[in-house]
Amino acid sequence: MFDFLKPPVLSFQEYLALAGRATQNVVRRPFYGQDVLLQMDTIGVGSIPITILIGFFSGAVMALQMSRALAQYGASGEVGKITAITLVRELGPVLTALLVAGRNASGIASELGSMKVTEQIDAMRALGTDPIKKLVTPRLIALCIMLPLLTVLADFIGLFGGYMVGVPLLRLTTGAQYWMSSYQSLEFNDLGQGLLKPFVFAYIIASVGCFFGMRTTGGTQGVGRATTQAVVVASVWIFVIDIVMTRIFLWIAT
Amino acid sequence: MADECILRFENVSMHFDGDDAPALDRVSFNLMAGETIVLFGAAGAGKTVLLKLAVGLLRPVSGRILLFGRDVTELREQEWYAMRARAGILFQEGGLFDSMTIEENVSYPMLNQKLVEIAPEEVHRRVEEVLQFVGLPQTMDKFPSELSGGMRRRVGIARATVTHPKLLMYDSPTAGLDPITANRIIALLIKERELRNTASMIVTHRFQDGHMLATFRYNPQTDKVLEASPEQREKLHTRFFVMKDGRLVFEGTEEELDKSTDPYISKFTMQRV
Numbered sequence: 059m060f061d062f063l064k065p066p067v068l069s070f071q072e073y074l075a076l077a078g079r080a081t082q083n084v085v086r087r088p089f090y091g092q093d094v095l096l097q098m099d100t101i102g103v104g105s106i107p108i109t110i111l112i113g114f115f116s117g118a119v120m121a122l123q124m125s126r127a128l129a130q131y132g133a134s135g136e137v138g139k140i141t142a143i144t145l146v147r148e149l150g151p152v153l154t155a156l157l158v159a160g161r162n163a164s165g166i167a168s169e170l171g172s173m174k175v176t177e178q179i180d181a182m183r184a185l186g187t188d189p190i191k192k193l194v195t196p197r198l199i200a201l202c203i204m205l206p207l208l209t210v211l212a213d214f215i216g217l218f219g220g221y222m223v224g225v226p227l228l229r230l231t232t233g234a235q236y237w238m239s240s241y242q243s244l245e246f247n248d249l250g251q252g253l254l255k256p257f258v259f260a261y262i263i264a265s266v267g268c269f270f271g272m273r274t275t276g277g278t279q280g281v282g283r284a285t286t287q288a289v290v291v292a293s294v295w296i297f298v299i300d301i302v303m304t305r306i307f308l309w310i311a312t
Numbered sequence: 313m314a315d316e317c318i319l320r321f322e323n324v325s326m327h328f329d330g331d332d333a334p335a336l337d338r339v340s341f342n343l344m345a346g347e348t349i350v351l352f353g354a355a356g357a358g359k360t361v362l363l364k365l366a367v368g369l370l371r372p373v374s375g376r377i378l379l380f381g382r383d384v385t386e387l388r389e390q391e392w393y394a395m396r397a398r399a400g401i402l403f404q405e406g407g408l409f410d411s412m413t414i415e416e417n418v419s420y421p422m423l424n425q426k427l428v429e430i431a432p433e434e435v436h437r438r439v440e441e442v443l444q445f446v447g448l449p450q451t452m453d454k455f456p457s458e459l460s461g462g463m464r465r466r467v468g469i470a471r472a473t474v475t476h477p478k479l480l481m482y483d484s485p486t487a488g489l490d491p492i493t494a495n496r497i498i499a500l501l502i503k504e505r506e507l508r509n510t511a512s513m514i515v516t517h518r519f520q521d522g523h524m525l526a527t528f529r530y531n532p533q534t535d536k537v538l539e540a541s542p543e544q545r546e547k548l549h550t551r552f553f554v555m556k557d558g559r560l561v562f563e564g565t566e567e568e569l570d571k572s573t574d575p576y577i578s579k580f581t582m583q584r585v
């Protein structure tokens with residue numbers, strides 16, 4: 059009766075198995091440090107320009123939108139606070155993660171997918187290396203390190219974007235007050251949330267990208283399919299996990 | 313010839329989820345040391361699946377597989393790594409790592425395979441030697457994408473043979489190549505099996521490949537591959553298998569293959585040039 063549920067449940071089991079093994083390998087020999095560094099470079103450093111761009115504009119647009127609402131309550135001076143809180147808690151982690159999902163979940167899936175269909179994954183196993191150790195774990199580690207860093211970068215650039223709009227452009231407040239109120243508004247809970255979220259999102263992006271890459275079948279067409287699925291599934295999971303985590307942090311804070 | 317059984321299949325079946333028919337249907341055979349098996353079969357007959365089962369890249373749904381006398385049917389992936397070090401495989405799609413140079417590709421098994429113990433300073437020399445063997449000494453620092461299809465195939469052979477495994481499996485080594493390059497590749501396989509007395513299994517669509525394997529010998533003095541005299545041919549121990557829809561439908565010598573009147577089986581001999 060529930061036969062239609064079988065394929066997704068089986069896939070999810072396979073996903074958990076892959077993610078589990080990749081995670082165990084973090085502490086198991088052999089370590090492929092070289093591969094981790096390479097991935098940190100392509101995934102992390104490669105994403106810096108776009109992170110800066112998006113960070114700046116999201117902060118700027120945030121301040122712009124809020125300026126009117128704040129003016130109604132005569133609280134224009136609080137623009138720094140509002141921008142800081144929304145950026146650090148929500149926009150920074152989610153936007154950066156979505157961006158990196160679009161850029162790298164697809165990149166990972168298509169790279170591993172091409173390796174799968176040209177039998178490079180089989181060759182790897184035949185020649186004595188565990189592809190999960192050699193391919194999946196390095197990507198997982200690299201993303202879990204780089205995404206929080208990218209998020210911090212996006213947060214700062216976003217605050218700067220908010221400053222540009224709030225202070226020189228709209229003259230809502232003074233520069234000193236902007237930075238002061240944004241600094242003071244942030245609590246430990248916000249920072250924890252702002253760093254833990256990207257860490258979990260990174261895990262999702264890397265593992266989902268690798269999962270769809272590793273199970274690619276059906277030639278180059280299959281690679282295209284794997285790529286699309288990876289981005290869609292990773293993005294959806296980012297939103298789902300985001301709401302769950304936000305709920306948990308609110309619950310902790312009260 | 314030692315009567316050592318290198319690879320043994322006992323009623324091995326394979327079934328992929330979602331397929332109606334099994335990919336492999338109760339296949340049984342033995343491959344002895346020093347023996348060559350030429351495997352024919354239409355597309356989708358299950359040849360690649362058979363080779364991958366032999367080295368544990370796939371798991372059979374039923375039956376038993378013995379590799380070097382050891383039952384490997386239930387082996388865990390971690391245990392497989394040690395077993396695979398004794399078998400070399402050339403993949404149909406090449407399987408060369410395209411992010412690595414030819415030198416890195418060929419040295420990969422020496423640096424990563426369990427049980428293979430080669431001193432690091434030895435590795436470079438071995439790569440040079442084996443690339444010389446396949447006639448591509450100049451390609452060390454190139455990437456696979458910079459080579460032609462035939463050259464890539466030869467790099468694949470170099471990588472499969474560099475650790476001198478006792479069992480070699482070649483999946484369609486001559487597919488899509490011109491006759492000159494194809495013959496050159498078969499000559500390489502003959503040379504390799506002669507020098508190291510390996511057991512080999514060769515998947516091909518060309519009858520001519522099988523004919524060469526069954527009747528040609530390598531002469532170390534002249535470094536040439538030549539037709540063997542009829543009494544020498546006996547010693548080449550070449551058998552022919554034909555697969556159809558996952559079943560092994562023929563097993564025998566070249567002569568028996570020639571005589572077969574089965575319309576499917578004789579299709580493979582009629583391509584004779």
Ligand SMILES: Nc1ncnc2c1ncn2[C@@H]1O[C@H](COP(=O)(O)OP(=O)(O)OP(=O)(O)O)[C@@H](O)[C@H]1O
Binds near residue numbers: 331353355359404
């Ligand atoms: N990974 C897989 N998943 C699902 N089905 C597969 C897989 N690999 C092979 N098959 C199926 O198993 C059957 C045998 O495939 P196999 O690759 O062994 O054919 P082949 O004899 O090597 O053909 P070719 O000469 O075209 O290489 C085919 O029907 C194929 O669709």
Ligand SMILES: [Mg+2]
Binds near residue numbers: 359
């Ligand atoms: Mg095949």
